[in-house]
Amino acid sequence: MNTFRTLYLVKGILTLCFSIFFILYGCIGLFFGAVAQNADTNAELPFNFGWIFVIIGGIGLVLCVTIGILTLLVSKYIKALKNYNFIFVMAIINCLTGILGIVLGVFTIIELSKPEIKKLFNKA
Template sequence: MDNEAIKQLDLLATFHYVVGGLIALFSCMPFLHVFMGLAMVSGTFFGATEGSAHPPLFIGWMFVIMGSVFILLGWACAVCILIAGNKLRKRQGRLFCMVVAGVECMFMPFGTVLGVFTLIALNKDSVKALFP
């Protein structure tokens, strides 16, 4: 077994945990849009003045739905990255890790760097030998 390849995979797994946590954290930012949309729908966002023009109700629902979709997609990506980190540590699922590394490249700047390094590492012959 190549000790250098094992160290590299363990380090990549740790960085996957960190990046997955950061993506999960930043995926919570659309909660502001969800709460703002809920305030629009309930009528408390614009105050209680009568006769003032309010936007249509579907605008508030659009904020709620789109914000919720972005939150769920971000959390799903974060979970996939965390699972890939776990698989890297256990030396399982090389193809899954490569797919997740490709998706990680969308998350600038940390995901891009981690995704590229993961793809490079997983294509080395010494690392390929560690996976079943």
């Protein structure tokens, strides 16, 4: 289980680092919005299309940070051998987050399904 703890720690840190992408995405939206507002064009835009980038960037940032923090919590709970259901659910959620998440989630589900691992969590 220590290997899974380390892998979830790395996955959580990588997910939090990936959230920087969404910050940049939102900044690009603000830049495009400012350029569109200050442009000397005869055609009036019906809305500031830069806000679409900002909204998508904000939603992505919140999701990425949330999944990153919850993944770090999984690492903590694996070390303490508690919250079996939380670890199981987060393994399923991590299967939705790319190649590393799929591999980590599938192997965690396989490992958590073993009877001896269930006994370890019941003892703690």
